[in-house]
Amino acid sequence: MLLFRSEETVNRWCQTHQVPRRPLVTLDQLWHLAVVWYANRLTVESRRPAPDEMVAVFAGIGLEGPFWDPKADKWESAT
Amino acid sequence: MQTSTVMHPDFDTAVKLTIYTFIAETAAAPSSAEVAEKVGASPAEVEAAFGRLHVKRLLVPEPGDPSRIRMAPPFSGVATPFSVEVRGMRYYANCAWDALGIPAALRADAVILAADGFSGEPLTLEVKGNRPVPRECVVHFAVPAARWWEDIIYT
Numbered sequence: 001m002l003l004f005r006s007e008e009t010v011n012r013w014c015q016t017h018q019v020p021r022r023p024l025v026t027l028d029q030l031w032h033l034a035v036v037w038y039a040n041r042l043t044v045e046s047r048r049p050a051p052d053e054m055v056a057v058f059a060g061i062g063l064e065g066p067f068w069d070p071k072a073d074k075w076e077s078a079t
Numbered sequence: 080m081q082t083s084t085v086m087h088p089d090f091d092t093a094v095k096l097t098i099y100t101f102i103a104e105t106a107a108a109p110s111s112a113e114v115a116e117k118v119g120a121s122p123a124e125v126e127a128a129f130g131r132l133h134v135k136r137l138l139v140p141e142p143g144d145p146s147r148i149r150m151a152p153p154f155s156g157v158a159t160p161f162s163v164e165v166r167g168m169r170y171y172a173n174c175a176w177d178a179l180g181i182p183a184a185l186r187a188d189a190v191i192l193a194a195d196g197f198s199g200e201p202l203t204l205e206v207k208g209n210r211p212v213p214r215e216c217v218v219h220f221a222v223p224a225a226r227w228w229e230d231i232i233y234t
Contacts, residue, residue: 001220002196003175003204010219013197025218027204031211034179038153041184042099044092048136054224070224 001025022067029061093118094128095137098151103185106168108148108156122146153180162192175218182206 004010007024014021025033036057040046049057051070058068066072097117101109111122111129118125126145132138139150148156150173155161161172163181165188172178175193182189183206191204196219205212 001174001176001218003193003202004197004217004219005195005200005202006215007217009195009197010217013219016197019221022220025220027211027214027216030176030218031179033176034153034183038180038184041153042103044096067223072223072225
């Protein structure tokens with residue numbers, strides 16, 4: 001995933017690289033994901049969230065649909 | 080009784096904690112030999128643990144060199160465009176998500192030196208008091224979640 005100054009530079013990057021425009025995530029949403037994934041990474045019990053847990057975490061911050069489902073085999077409708 | 084070929088799951092935990100503690104303290108990823116010395120095992124046993132931690136998606140060995148670590152998310156074992164300064168140390172992250180993950184893991188303030196993905200213009204983020212300092216930016220996920228680990232280095 002890449003960081004952009006604005007939606008405009010995202011669109012220009014997608015056009016230049018002929019990549020479909022995919023979902024955008026805000027700084028606050030990304031911080032939430034960073035804390036869930038990594039706040040306990042230096043501890044004994046740390047682990048990566050399981051697929052169902054991931055779906056719940058994403059949905060909790062408004063990231064829903066098959067694009068955000070690690071078990072999905074189709075996701076275009078979510079973009 | 081533990082043998083040299085069948086390692087207890089606690090061994091993998093010890094290896095994992097050794098890796099992350101080493102990176103937190105030095106801002107560099109340890110080799111299998113460095114981890115082996117700290118956990119009292121052979122480099123081959125540690126490399127086997129690297130492989131099991133990779134299966135759990137907690138580690139990515141360097142492609143073609145199982146003695147080295149490419150990623151111990153959120154940390155990168157190599158320099159990347161995401162530089163994260165914490166307490167006078169410079170760490171590298173694998174992506175924007177991981178760049179925020181480093182201050183989350185270290186529970187510290189941070190300054191993240193990155194760049195706009197299209198223009199390359201510098202884009203600095205700051206984490207202060209357990210939250211990001213607001214600034215205009217967005218993150219574009221080009222790869223769906225189901226494919227993130229097909230090529231995690233690209234993702």
